[in-house]
Amino acid sequence: MTPKRIIVVEDNADFQELLAMSASSWGHAVECASDGEEGLRLILSEGPDLALVDIGLPGLDGYEVARRVRADPRGEKVALIALTGYGSRDQKALALQSGFDCVLVKPVEPGVLQKVLAFASREELAKL
DSSP states (O other): OOOOEEEEEOSOHHHHHHHHHHHHHTTOEEEEESSHHHHHHHHHHHOOSEEEEESSOSSSOHHHHHHHHHHSGGGTTOEEEEEESOOOHHHHHHHHHHTOSEEEESSOOHHHHHHHHTOSSHHHHHTO
16 A cells, blocks of 8 residues: 555544544554644645545534635645545535545444555545
8 A cells, every 4th residue: 555645634532543543554644633724724735645524523514624625726636535423325415516535434444444545546536
């Protein structure tokens, strides 16, 4: 697996730490943010390969983070993964319409997370 630069945007400190530790243990470089504003700033300034973004964030929610990342040229190539506690069809559709490439339902199984982090392109990720 090619190491990636990853931003985790998650307001639950325990889940944020679990995601960051898992990705780091697989060789990825990880930075974290705890709210939508901080996450958006970090994604646009750092230009990661991938961002794991919780939908239910304080301030800017994950949908708005995705919309703003996609509206900025610096966010064109960033793969965006939505994290949600609810996996309804409507929520998944809204996440994809907002600019996410993939939706993961919490709790995310380690094998699924590892598979998502191993993607080679946004297009490949969208097929998962």
